[in-house]
């Protein structure tokens with residue numbers, strides 16, 4: 012396999028050593044089928060063991076390896092070096108997130124938001140296991156399936172200037188997941204979720220940039236989830252205004 | 260009972276966002292333009308409302324106002340505002356297919372069809388308005 | 395810092411660990427549970443499981459599921475454990491359904507089932523071909539409901555703490571801050587997953603380094619049946635990315651260079667749906683007969699799913715298409731997928747009984763890290779995802795019961811132990827020591843030794859060589875020098891600690907393999923080509939000693955199914 016040479020400029024930030032991030036260039040040869048993550052691993056294993064980043068599955072499903080590659084949020088295990096060659100590649104930590112070290116961002120904020128949207132099935136009454144599963148037709152499944160595909164990779168947050176400027180914004184993935192449970196025929200928890208979703212940090216913060224959907228590696232389409240939630244929320248509100256007796 | 264979470268701290272670095280962030284990327288630029296379009300549309304509406312209020316003060320006042328509007332500066336403003344209004348509307352109707360699920364029986368109408376119908380509706384409505392007012 | 399203490403502490407946030415956590419808090423409303431995981435729980439490797447989860451939910455019966463599992467295991471599974479498993483897996487998959495798992499559905503709204511290798515009826519539930527992903531996220535999101543579960547995300551467990559012969563907590567490295575603390579607990583459950591990273595060519599993620607197995611081994615507990623390593627017949631050459639067995643259960647064909655469905659010569663009745671050990675061996679036979687393709691990453695055969703059509707592929711196997719297109723540039727709708735056998739799963743692991751209890755007091759284990767054993771010498775595809783929820787739940791309940799009779803250990807004793815551990819790690823890794831060995835170099839040599847000594851076919855000579863190689867690597871490991879001496883997010887240090895775990899597990903594995911002088915399930919020897927029930931209808935148990943592993947044997951529990959010849 013032919014080997015080509017490429018330069019990678021990687022963000023370094025060692026909190027015990029420096030006050031602000033810097034950049035370090037590595038030059039390396041790569042075979043045609045290497046992804047950016049392979050190059051980082053090569054550097055870590057053979058050149059500089061201090062380079063720090065997260066990864067695990069190397070098959071685009073665990074959601075650990077998101078980084079900015081030439082300014083775009085990407086899963087580095089699915090970003091091929093050959094697609095950037097012969098230009099230099101810039102690898103930075105996902106933008107808008109605080110940096111813990113090098114390419115590792117702090118995403119604890121998202122975990123709080125995730126919990127806040129009640130990401131579980133809520134029911135008034137549970138059916139006993141002995142009575143088997145809840146029936147759900149393929150069409151009912153298809154209603155929410157797309158929104159259940161989120162791998163929590165944070166690329167969409169990193170593409171969202173609203174999140175960048177207002178970190179309180181609940182953000183694309185969390186809203187998409189709230190939408191996923193709201194659409195699930197087994198769920199009755201819409202009201203609990205609505206309080207968070209329709210709050211000032213919720214859907215109305217979104218100003219329709221649409222980039223979240225563009226960068227999502229799993230085609231979750233969070234922008235669609237947000238817009239649909241807006242429509243649904245407005246319709247609910249209008250209904251309750253026009254027909255206050257209808258809703259109890 | 261509430262579980263005590265493990266508490267610990269670690270330092271993090273917050274990157275500043277440069278004021279020019281929206282110039283770095285075409286998509287962000289278009290997004291900012293869309294935001295900016297709201298400004299022009301708002302100013303246009305204010306002018307329009309002002310004109311309406313003059314109408315109630317009589318023909319003369321309104322006529323003079325109309326004269327002012329014919330000046331080069333205002334014409335330029337209207338052209339720009341018009342372009343922004345078209346752009347804003349276009350983006351609005353384009354996402355219609357995503358926002359609104361339309362069902363015919365069991366069948367979901369494809370997003371593209373909804374968007375196309377919405378855009379066509381918009382064009383037709385604009386044409387009707389244009390026809391009625393310029394007749 | 396002051397770490398809270400927990401009645402039950404679970405190490406591992408994969409399917410087994412999360413199921414254990416929920417079972418534990420539900421078993422007793424007064425207790426608290428801690429979940430320690432070296433990666434965020436939803437990154438755990440359960441996320442990558444594709445094909446499905448077996449349970450006899452439909453026109454099926456548990457005896458048939460039990461028999462298939464036992465036959466698949468080449469009669470090494472403990473039949474009492476299997477009987478528990480097949481019964482409880484039904485409620486467990488329904489429980490997941492109630493928690494929101496998006497199982498694929500039939501038109502009438504019932505959960506769909508597909509056929510799977512070695513299963514005589516359709517009993518594998520699935521969520522398209524991202525079953526593990528959906529199970530893991532469902533479990534994680536459901537677990538968030540419980541305020542009594544405390545999350546130790548990105549904490550790396552470095553040792554088990556023992557007081558008076560009983561487990562009383564763990565020491566863990568807080569990856570983000572770099573601190574090493576003791577986390578006290580009355581009972582500990584290890585759900586740390588498998589050890590596929592012992593091999594270079596594997597479907598397993600970087601985190602699968604056998605940590606829990608090594609922790610137990612070092613704490614004096616035995617590792618059971620370590621010689622049984624599952625090779626999955628269909629991995630992508632080069633990356634080792636798995637192409638799920640579901641592609642064959644949906645009707646895919648395995649084709650050799652001659653254009654033949656060569657499995658007719660090996661598993662004529664079940665063809666592509668024979669058990670994995672046999673299919674992987676068939677590949678080697680074809681290779682020896684020169685009937686395979688040659689590629690830059692070694693020999694391969696074709697997995698052809700073109701005849702299934704784009705619509706079915708998009709509905710049932712979209713991830714297969716995504717992976718093949720992304721990683722080898724082949725769209726399976728139009729071209730056959732190149733595949734070769736790849737290390738996939740550890741049948742062996744921490745020795746437990748059917749309640750997930752290990753011989754060490756206060757220590758429990760579940761999931762791929764554990765060996766109950768219900769998989770024996772060869773696991774059937776889709777039994778592992780059900781195993782992790784069945785025995786995950788059982789371990790949670792059993793640990794709570796045990797913990798209710800225990801006291802918390804003295805805070806003083808614990809902080810002393812934490813200090814000692816901190817000192818050990820600092821001395822061994824963080825002080826400059828002019829070591830001349832790199833973590834990555836030793837890891838590569840280990841993977842090479844394992845590949846040569848613990849492959850699909852094994853010989854005494856190869857295995858002996860591997861044992862010796864591992865001994866030498868253990869010596870070299872003492873000279874390992876990490877580049878990174880800092881505290882915050884030191885992944886270089888973690889890699890070094892993981893390498894230590896891998897070496898211990900590898901040694902147990904190689905020695906267990908060497909001493910099993912028979913061929914059974916995935917352990918196929920060229921010098922002992924048949925199964926020997928006389929001598930080896932037994933589990934191996936490896937204990938750590940300074941001189942190397944000591945191997946003992948334990949009889950298999952047989953209830954209703956006598957060993958017979960295994961044909962498919």
Ligand SMILES: Cc1cc2nc3c(=O)[nH]c(=O)nc-3n(C[C@H](O)[C@H](O)[C@H](O)COP(=O)(O)OP(=O)(O)OC[C@H]3O[C@@H](n4cnc5c(N)ncnc54)[C@H](O)[C@@H]3O)c2cc1C
Pocket residue numbers: 405406407408409410411430431432433434435438439440441442443444445446447448525526549550551552585586587588597598599601602605606636638738739760761762763775776777778779780782
């Ligand atoms: C690609 C692939 C596809 C598969 N497909 C199927 C399938 O279709 N059907 C099926 O039945 N099985 C399948 N399997 C097998 C099955 O997925 C696994 O056996 C199972 O998911 C293991 O789950 P677990 O909870 O035991 O471990 P994991 O999910 O691996 O979790 C291990 C956890 O332990 C934590 N941990 C480990 N070490 C430490 C430490 N030192 N300190 C702190 N935390 C630690 C990790 O952070 C992680 O949270 C597949 C496996 C692979 C690799």
Ligand code: SF4
Pocket residue numbers: 160161162163164165166167168183184187223226227228229230231232233
């Ligand atoms: S919505 Fe898409 S981009 Fe956002 S976190 Fe989920 S998978 Fe990643």
Ligand code: FES
Pocket residue numbers: 066067068069070071072073074075076077086087088089
């Ligand atoms: S390493 Fe898991 S998504 Fe990239």
